[in-house]
């Protein structure tokens with residue numbers, strides 16, 4: 012196997028641009044879908060990071076948002092509904108040198124795949140998980156999702172949903188993620204920077220992206236409303252090393268639209284891959300055979 | 303005596319399984335062949351437990367049927383194992399005198415054994431070792447003296463086992479053994495039987511089980527990632543790998559559930575590593591969607607299903623062969639994935655290596671259907687010689703192939719070179735969504751048909767894999783048997799008995815269960831007019847699967863039983879005799 016680091020050392024690559032990460036596939040999202048903004052911000056963030064596309068593995072589940080890996084030039088894996096995180100962890104464990112990105116919808120990540128989130132976080136692999144949270148099931152045409160507000164009317168909740176929504180930010184903070192942020196396509200520069208920072212964080216990083224569904228999402232939650240509503244955490248003077256304060260702010264999910272970094276662990280603990288490499292090093296027995 | 307079967311039962315704390323382990327350890331050291339099976343009322347420790355040990359001077363094919371000797375520490379526990387510890391008029395019953403049962407009134411459901419002796423085992427343990435825990439060593443002493451089992455080897459085992467527990471405990475247990483031994487010498491049995499001296503094999507032997515060999519085979523084949531979730535009776539595969547896989551630069555994930563376990567393995571395979579998961583029925587059900595993903599994304603993956611009684615939680619500690627349909631059909635869509643089954647403990651190594659080879663060669667998930675018995679019975683088998691096995695690696699694109707690389711390119715074989723992240727120029731989109739040659743999603747019917755064809759066609763060479771079938775008996779016989787998995791060892795013994803009676807018969811044992819290799823069955827069925835499939839499932843799943851694909855003989859029957867109901871060589875021989883008579887009658891009529 013070609014080691015990405017050796018490869019990079021052999022020929023200093025020219026600077027990469029956003030275009031280098033755009034594939035030939037034309038997105039099939041509805042015109043006006045927030046996910047267009049997300050993929051554009053991602054191209055820019057990847058250009059800033061500067062790792063060549065073949066060193067990136069980009070895994071998703073199923074949903075409109077989960078189509079995103081195919082629109083990049085990275086090695087993509089558009090897998091099955093809700094299971095992107097386990098697959099991504101297997102990839103990272105198999106080859107820790109790869110830059111591994113994970114993406115999906117709020118249904119993918121917090122409904123069917125919700126059980127995988129705390130476990131990925133407690134292992135702390137160096138993955139970046141982008142959830143395109145549109146508070147609705149887009150692909151299956153508009154059913155209520157786990158992040159929909161109580162009372163949401165949809166084809167499967169015609170009288171209004173009866174459950175409280177999950178709070179992705181608060182959950183992920185409580186599970187112990189080292190990097191938690193929120194962005195919106197209404198603020199492309201901000202979103203680009205947040206994704207870049209998330210990728211740079213050495214450990215599990217989570218970005219909740221309020222990416223509106225123009226076809227089935229709430230009219231109050233569209234890009235034009237986002238512009239008016241959003242409040243940058245940096246403008247509020249929030250200290251992103253303050254986890255408790257971050258949790259307090261996260262309580263406002265669904266009411267306030269904060270963007271920026273809620274929490275960044277100032278002392279990132281060792282990643283899962285680091286611990287594995289240490290164990291492998293300790294146990295390595297030259298000439299050991301299976302039989 | 304060249305073949306000796308002893309069965310013992312007691313409560314969890316009686317150490318009966320531990321006594322069985324001591325005996326088979328001694329047998330290995332002495333040069334005997336043997337199989338030890340353990341059986342528990344449930345997975346939970348502390349319930350009733352039993353073991354049966356078959357020792358022989360030649361290789362043994364299965365744990366055997368009727369017991370030569372039954373050791374009963376208490377009757378309730380013994381009787382709970384029912385047909386697993388069968389007693390008949392040949393059996394000598396040794397039982398705890400404390401139970402106060404008269405030899406003439408044994409609770410054996412009307413069966414009169416050859417003899418029954420009440421022995422004060424607990425009392426001897428208390429007197430010699432001061433602890434009734436030492437009872438199992440009294441049993442070992444009795445068995446050693448009465449049946450000529452290797453005394454010094456057993457004692458060496460006891461010394462090794464108790465060395466860490468201190469002088470006093472060790473001495474107590476040695477005295478318990480001596481007490482049993484001397485009691486037996488003082489009290490000769492009505493009809494003395496002794497095991498003939500061992501005839502050690504030429505090469506080195508080892509004591510192992512299917513789960514251990516599966517794990518070792520995986521490492522040998524190059525497996526560098528395991529993802530799984532604990533489940534009886536498959537957990538030991540993960541436990542063995544956990545100790546060693548890191549030493550080979552690999553890694554292992556005890557995932558949050560079976561879906562995540564197989565998902566991580568799919569991810570590791572996508573990343574270029576040989577990957578595996580292992581489970582049993584309930585976990586296998588959860589993995590179904592991921593298996594379909596690996597099929598359509600054409601990613602190598604080995605999934606072991608150590609079958610147990612089902613459906614649902616079923617009977618976790620019992621053998622059943624009822625996951626064949628699930629293995630073949632459980633993922634939705636028009637897909638095929640190879641299903642292999644080992645037939646002996648030693649075979650598990652070979653079949654697991656083969657599973658990795660098929661997975662890598664054909665870029666597919668491969669199911670290994672082991673079963674509770676093969677997985678967990680301890681068996682004395684020849685040491686594995688790795689030089690006998692070839693290891694296949696996946697076709698990774700190189701050079702020209704990476705120019706205009708198309709991951710799912712149509713080729714003559716249906717197999718296209720497989721790149722992995724990190725390889726410049728090999729970038730592609732893997733997906734569960736139907737795709738074209740480049741990997742781009744499609745909903746075009748024509749492309750879907752061509753891709754389905756590619757994914758089916760690539761398995762064509764498996765139709766001729768005759769090396770994945772065992773054939774024994776007269777090639778021209780008119781009656782035949784088919785059997786698979788651990789039950790095949792019983793069918794083989796039955797076949798040999800029938801042939802010893804002068805009956806002409808043959809046996810086919812598939813290790814490749816799916817795709818059904820039609821040419822192999824066609825040749826086997828040629829000239830056969832009666833054939834029975836012997837298997838441990840209620841519906842006779844292999845019997846039905848073969849009928850789905852192959853033209854079968856005029857009389858094609860099945861001897862099938864639900865899990866935990868023993869199938870004995872004797873009843874198979876009875877079936878064979880019935881087939882012979884029916885055939886003779888039919889021939890006379892013509």
Ligand SMILES: Cc1ncc(C[n+]2csc(CCOP(=O)(O)OP(=O)(O)O)c2C)c(N)n1
Pocket residue numbers: 073074075076077092115116117118119120143145147148149150151156
């Ligand atoms: C196991 C399984 N169940 C259900 C579906 C159908 N399904 C596909 S996407 C989806 C939900 C989509 O919502 P979300 O994950 O929020 O993503 P979005 O489409 O809104 O981006 C569902 C229910 C599926 N593909 N697989």
Ligand code: SF4
Pocket residue numbers: 039040041043044045046075076145149150223224225226227228
């Ligand atoms: S349905 Fe909604 S989420 Fe899906 S592509 Fe259209 S706008 Fe986007």
